[in-house]
Amino acid sequence: MRKLMLVAGARPNFMKIAPLLREMRKHYAAEIQPVLVHTGQHYDHLMSQSFFDELGIAPPDHHLGVGSGSHAQQTARVMTALEEVMLAERPDCLVVVGDVNSTLAGALVAAKLLVPVAHVEAGLRSFDRGMPEEINRLVTDALADTLFVTEPSGRENLLREGRPPEAIHLVGNVMVDTLLHELKRPLPRLEPAPAKPYAVLTLHRPANVDRPEKLGELMAALEEVARELPVYFPAHPRTQKALAAAGLAPGGDSGITVMDPLPYRSFLALWKDAALVITDSGGLQEETTALGVPCFTLRDNTERPITVEVGTNTLVGSSGQALVAAFRRFQEEGPKKGRVPELWDGRAAERIVRVLAGG
Ligand code: UD1
Numbered sequence: 001m002r003k004l005m006l007v008a009g010a011r012p013n014f015m016k017i018a019p020l021l022r023e024m025r026k027h028y029a030a031e032i033q034p035v036l037v038h039t040g041q042h043y044d045h046l047m048s049q050s051f052f053d054e055l056g057i058a059p060p061d062h063h064l065g066v067g068s069g070s071h072a073q074q075t076a077r078v079m080t081a082l083e084e085v086m087l088a089e090r091p092d093c094l095v096v097v098g099d100v101n102s103t104l105a106g107a108l109v110a111a112k113l114l115v116p117v118a119h120v121e122a123g124l125r126s127f128d129r130g131m132p133e134e135i136n137r138l139v140t141d142a143l144a145d146t147l148f149v150t151e152p153s154g155r156e157n158l159l160r161e162g163r164p165p166e167a168i169h170l171v172g173n174v175m176v177d178t179l180l181h182e183l184k185r186p187l188p189r190l191e192p193a194p195a196k197p198y199a200v201l202t203l204h205r206p207a208n209v210d211r212p213e214k215l216g217e218l219m220a221a222l223e224e225v226a227r228e229l230p231v232y233f234p235a236h237p238r239t240q241k242a243l244a245a246a247g248l249a250p251g252g253d254s255g256i257t258v259m260d261p262l263p264y265r266s267f268l269a270l271w272k273d274a275a276l277v278i279t280d281s282g283g284l285q286e287e288t289t290a291l292g293v294p295c296f297t298l299r300d301n302t303e304r305p306i307t308v309e310v311g312t313n314t315l316v317g318s319s320g321q322a323l324v325a326a327f328r329r330f331q332e333e334g335p336k337k338g339r340v341p342e343l344w345d346g347r348a349a350e351r352i353v354r355v356l357a358g359g
Pocket of ligand 1: 010011012041042043044047068069100101102132133204236237238282
């Protein structure tokens, strides 16, 4: 029996561990004992527990309760608490997903305790070290022994960084596993139902929301979009705080409807029928490509180039002017068409767990 410890802490981690845990329980109950650690990086009900409830994730075996803080504080708190748990549990392997601070902290602790590390969603690179996630990706991948990649660019990046070819596995995308799994049963009905056509917006990158001038510029551009296409905006707590602090919360007649973060399935019900998704999220770039929904990414770079090269994603840039120009083109030329990348077929977790069980 191999004991596999999985670490998750922030909202985008939860939809990535759900299919891994399901696969382990369903097909490897006699071979793998999963131990789930929730770091507590995200803690609001809508940022955490709602995902456990909706995606059928069993309660974590350990909850570290680290909460918010600066990068160093948060990473250090996860490391200190996780070291104790790992010393007690002595897992055969640590599985980390994505690129958040909890991912980095987990990889560091395990590597020092000589516990092999597997990284799901390895190799993605924005080549922008101004993004905290890029630092997390680089360090996690330097420490990981097994690297599961979602797209060919991931393999190329890892090979360029000197990672051994036999450690790299192109397996597809666990987030797409969750997406396709959740689409098998009816999604919640939205109340009130949004009138089509509409756009969906998410915004939470520090580079876009932490400075009032930048946030103001983007909100002004979004109001221009909303004059032609109503915008539904489930806002991250970080963004809600920034909008309130800067006095930038859109008015009732702006066409932008700001709301609390939505649970996974309600959010899926909202964005899957959108005419356009506008976002600075990493995951949503992939999810929209998986369902063929046009997506504008409000960033200057993406670590997920396949969504632009093959999928429905357009890298718009991070200025208000660029957003308005891209929207004008969208209105004139119509939505970008795309294909679903290879192996984004709902079976990534099967491929990953097969490798983990064998190791
Ligand atoms: C983190 C990840 C980011 C990911 C995002 C998804 C890092 C470096 N960043 O960013 O990659 O895209 O999660 O959501 O790990 N807050 C709450 N309630 C919560 C969680 C956060 O109010 O449950 C507020 C707090 O004010 C906190 C702020 O949001 O300080 C930022 O949270 P944090 O986890 O530090 O980063 P995110 O912006 O969520």
